[in-house]
Amino acid sequence: MSAAHTPDEQLSRHVHAPDHSVANDHDHDHAAHGTLRDYLWGFGLSVILTVVPFWLVMSGTIPDKTVTALVISGFAALQVIVHMIFFLHMNPRSEGGWNLLALIFTVVVVVISLSGSLWVMYHLNQNMMPTTVKQMEQMP
Numbered sequence: 696m697s698a699a700h701t702p703d704e705q706l707s708r709h710v711h712a713p714d715h716s717v718a719n720d721h722d723h724d725h726a727a728h729g730t731l732r733d734y735l736w737g738f739g740l741s742v743i744l745t746v747v748p749f750w751l752v753m754s755g756t757i758p759d760k761t762v763t764a765l766v767i768s769g770f771a772a773l774q775v776i777v778h779m780i781f782f783l784h785m786n787p788r789s790e791g792g793w794n795l796l797a798l799i800f801t802v803v804v805v806v807i808s809l810s811g812s813l814w815v816m817y818h819l820n821q822n823m824m825p826t827t828v829k830q831m832e833q834m835p
Contacts, residue, residue, distance in 0.1 A: 729784060737781025744774040 748767040757763045779785045
């Protein structure tokens with residue numbers, strides 16, 4: 696028997712009786728890859744989620760800047776979700792659910808860090824900085 700195997704023999708050996716001595720170049724999940732249709736959907740949604748906020752800012756459709764910033768933040772969050780689904784192929788089935796669990800943990804840590812930082816900065820601003828010169832003059 697020769698030491699070299701044809702590609703069909705290697706595939707047959709790997710599929711029917713896995714041998715760990717055979718190098719497997721494709722250890723990742725093939726079902727996780729998207730199709731051209733998925734990539735085009737993701738690209739189209741990404742373009743829309745970029746153009747709409749740009750148009751909102753440039754046209755001044757929403758006069759209140761705070762509301763505009765919140766709307767743009769919402770579009771940004773949606774775009775992150777689109778990228779994770781269509782380009783990073785993250786779903787509850789990928790990697791046995793560990794990718795989704797890691798994502799949820801990351802989001803929780805980021806939300807706690809950002810909200811805590813904003814809360815501390817707001818209260819420092821309110822409690823440490825005098826709002827008027829008159830209040831400064833009344834200080835002991």
